[in-house]
Amino acid sequence: MEAGGCLYQFRIALLGDAAVGKTSLLRRYVAGAPGAPQPEPEPEAEPPTVGVEFYSRALQLPAGPRVKLQLWDTAGHERYRCITRSFYRNVVGVLLVFDVTNRKSFEHIPDWHQEVMATRGPDKAIFLLVGHKSDLQSTRCVSAQEAEELATSLGMAFLETSAKNNCNVDLAFDTLADAIQQALQQGDIKLEEDWGGVRLIHKTQIARSTSRKQHPGPCHC
Numbered sequence: 001m002e003a004g005g006c007l008y009q010f011r012i013a014l015l016g017d018a019a020v021g022k023t024s025l026l027r028r029y030v031a032g033a034p035g036a037p038q039p040e041p042e043p044e045a046e047p048p049t050v051g052v053e054f055y056s057r058a059l060q061l062p063a064g065p066r067v068k069l070q071l072w073d074t075a076g077h078e079r080y081r082c083i084t085r086s087f088y089r090n091v092v093g094v095l096l097v098f099d100v101t102n103r104k105s106f107e108h109i110p111d112w113h114q115e116v117m118a119t120r121g122p123d124k125a126i127f128l129l130v131g132h133k134s135d136l137q138s139t140r141c142v143s144a145q146e147a148e149e150l151a152t153s154l155g156m157a158f159l160e161t162s163a164k165n166n167c168n169v170d171l172a173f174d175t176l177a178d179a180i181q182q183a184l185q186q187g188d189i190k191l192e193e194d195w196g197g198v199r200l201i202h203k204t205q206i207a208r209s210t211s212r213k214q215h216p217g218p219c220h221c
C-alpha cells in the first residue's frame with residue numbers, strides 16, 4: 001500500500017453484529033486504493049472473521065496531511081468478544097456497522113457504542129454510524145431517518161453504504177478520517193506516547209492546509 005509521506009497513522013475499527021458486512025466493506029475500501037487490483041463486481045461470501053484482522057490504506061485528507069489508516073476488522077460473533085474488546089482502547093475511530101435489512105443489528109448499535117465507551121473511559125473516540133447493504137432496498141427494514149435519529153442521539157454522523165454497488169464506501173472512511181483530523185487539530189484528541197490510536201509517522205513533515213477540497217458527496221443508493 002502507498003503509505004509513503006504519511007504524517008499520521010489513525011487506527012480505526014469496524015464493529016457490529018456478525019454478517020452485517022464489515023469485512024466486505026473493508027475489503028472493498030482497501031481494494032479501491034490507487035494501484036490495488038480491481039475488486040470483484042459482487043462481494044464474495046466471506047468466512048466469518050476470527051478475532052481481529054488488519055488492513056491498511058493511505059489517504060490524502062482534504063484538510064492537508066496524508067494519513068495512513070490502520071483498519072481493524074473485528075469479529076461480530078459474541079464468542080470473540082473478549083478478544084475484540086481488548087482492542088477498543090487503542091483505536092481513535094470506530095465505524096459502527098449495521099445491516100439495513102437486519103433490524104436486530106440496528107437495535108444492537110447502542111450496545112456496541114456503550115461497550116466501546118465503557119472500555120475507553122474519558123478517552124475520546126470518533127464514531128460513524130454505517131447502514132450497510134443499501135443495495136437491498138426491497139428487504140430493507142431500517143429507514144434512513146430512524147438511523148439518522150439514532151446517530152444524532154449518540155453524537156455521530158450517519159451514512160449508508162453498499163460493498164456490492166460500491167456506494168459511499170470511500171466516503172465513509174474519508175468522513176471518519178477527516179473528523180479525526182479535525183479533532184486532532186482542535187486538541188480534542190491528543191497524541192500520547194503509550195496510545196496507538198494516533199501515531200506521528202513523519203516528525204519533520206509539516207501539514208500544509210491547502211484550499212479545502214470538496215468531496216463529491218454521497219451517492220443516493
Ligand SMILES: Nc1nc2c(ncn2[C@@H]2O[C@H](COP(=O)(O)OP(=O)(O)OP(=O)(O)O)[C@@H](O)[C@H]2O)c(=O)[nH]1
Binds near residue numbers: 021023077162
Ligand atoms: N447485498 C449485499 N450483501 C453484502 C454486502 N456486503 C456484504 N454482503 C454479504 O453479507 C454477508 C456477510 O458479510 P461479511 O463481510 O462476512 O460480514 P461481517 O460483518 O464481516 O461478518 P463477521 O466476520 O462474522 O463479523 C456475506 O454473504 C457478504 O457477501 C453488500 O453491500 N450488499
